[in-house]
Amino acid sequence: MSALRILIVADHCFPASGTLTYLSRVLDVHRRNGIQTALLVEREAADPEFLARLEREGVPVYAERHRSALFRKSYFSIFWDIASSWRAVRAFRPDLILVSSGNPYLHIGLFVYRAPVAYVVHSYPRLPFRRGTRLFLRIARSKKNRILTVSRFAAARIHEYMGVPAEKIEVIYNSYREVPPPAAQRRRCVLTVGQVVDYKNPGVWLDVAERVTRRDGEVEFVWVGDGPLLAAMRKEADARGLSPRVRFDGARADVSSLYAQAMVYVQPSRVENHALSVVEAMAHGLPCVTSNAGGLPESVLDGVTGFTVDPDDTDGFCHRIHSLLDDSVLRAAMGLAGRERARQLFSPETQEARLLETYRSMCGSGGDAEAADAH
Numbered sequence: 578m579s580a581l582r583i584l585i586v587a588d589h590c591f592p593a594s595g596t597l598t599y600l601s602r603v604l605d606v607h608r609r610n611g612i613q614t615a616l617l618v619e620r621e622a623a624d625p626e627f628l629a630r631l632e633r634e635g636v637p638v639y640a641e642r643h644r645s646a647l648f649r650k651s652y653f654s655i656f657w658d659i660a661s662s663w664r665a666v667r668a669f670r671p672d673l674i675l676v677s678s679g680n681p682y683l684h685i686g687l688f689v690y691r692a693p694v695a696y697v698v699h700s701y702p703r704l705p706f707r708r709g710t711r712l713f714l715r716i717a718r719s720k721k722n723r724i725l726t727v728s729r730f731a732a733a734r735i736h737e738y739m740g741v742p743a744e745k746i747e748v749i750y751n752s753y754r755e756v757p758p759p760a761a762q763r764r765r766c767v768l769t770v771g772q773v774v775d776y777k778n779p780g781v782w783l784d785v786a787e788r789v790t791r792r793d794g795e796v797e798f799v800w801v802g803d804g805p806l807l808a809a810m811r812k813e814a815d816a817r818g819l820s821p822r823v824r825f826d827g828a829r830a831d832v833s834s835l836y837a838q839a840m841v842y843v844q845p846s847r848v849e850n851h852a853l854s855v856v857e858a859m860a861h862g863l864p865c866v867t868s869n870a871g872g873l874p875e876s877v878l879d880g881v882t883g884f885t886v887d888p889d890d891t892d893g894f895c896h897r898i899h900s901l902l903d904d905s906v907l908r909a910a911m912g913l914a915g916r917e918r919a920r921q922l923f924s925p926e927t928q929e930a931r932l933l934e935t936y937r938s939m940c941g942s943g944g945d946a947e948a949a950d951a952h
Contacts, residue, residue: 582612584616585603586616588679610933614636617641619640654684655713658686659686666690682702701731702734721940722939726747727749729872752856752924754857764839765793767786767842773806785843803828841866841908844865845894849873851872851873860915860920
């Protein structure tokens with residue numbers, strides 16, 4: 578694998594985003610395995626600390642111009658992708674191009690290059706692709722290209738809406754970070770981690786928090802993460818007189834310690850591909866109460882590692898949270914089951930092994946012979 582040269586193309590790597598976490602772990606995998614790496618990204622869409630890390634590690638960074646609204650449409654995106662990437666491809670001469678995309682309608686123009694493309698879709702398409710774009714994606718059938726995603730749910734949507742053959746789609750689950758030992762005594766705390774955005778369902782979360790805290794005078798609800806709705810939700814919690822037991826804390830650096838101290842994890846998202854925060858909660862031994870949307874049921878087994886309910890079922894969330902807070906035996910059993918499931922499916926070692934195997938299948942064991950062909 579050490580002969581490989583991989584160009585990573587990312588649409589963004591903002592602080593505290595799942596995409597940035599993914600890229601950081603990919604870079605760790607590349608460093609451990611001697612894979613030469615470069616990054617192509619809009620500088621305005623990249624975390625300065627992340628860019629500083631790349632500079633320290635000697636990873637070349639190629640700047641992509643800001644993409645206008647017109648070129649965010651799937652068909653026009655193809656032309657932008659080629660125009661903005663060819664210099665980086667020519668300069669770095671990659672054996673493989675790894676695309677990290679939070680928007681499945683962007684960067685598909687990179688399939689035009691002779692180097693194989695591993696296209697990582699962190700979300701999933703909401704609408705069918707246009708006929709012209711589907712025709713362009715047929716290029717993926719003629720080479721060793723792959724579409725990678727992080728849940729079986731997303732893989733099914735990609736096959737249906739993008740027209741990608743099922744055999745060209747691989748599911749590689751995201752992995753959790755290193756898990757510190759649990760706190761000696763957990764606090765009576767219900768935790769949520771993620772950006773405060775509409776699809777995460779903060780309105781239902783606040784309704785549930787209000788009802789549970791009104792009944793239980795000791796429990797607190799904490800949501801950690803920035804986002805466009807953060808200020809509005811803080812204001813609403815204050816208006817209802819719920820602070821400080823119901824809090825939107827914004828971004829925090831001590832998330833791992835919060836997982837270690839909490840009793841229950843909650844995620845009521847209306848749309849979710851594969852929430853990394855849920856995986857991390859399971860790895861920390863937390864029983865999870867999540868919605869049954871998207872790929873969440875692939876992580877949380879209802880009645881085994883936690884509970885899944887309909888996204889807007891406030892009664893269901895309240896009932897399941899109360900049952901866990903009131904039953905230490907149930908909490909412990911589900912927490913242990915979740916930790917074991919996380920170890921088996923979502924460990925860093927599992928993600929690394931799957932990623933390296935994908936590289937080998939696309940480029941050969943060393944990449945030398947096919948690197949010459951790619952250029």
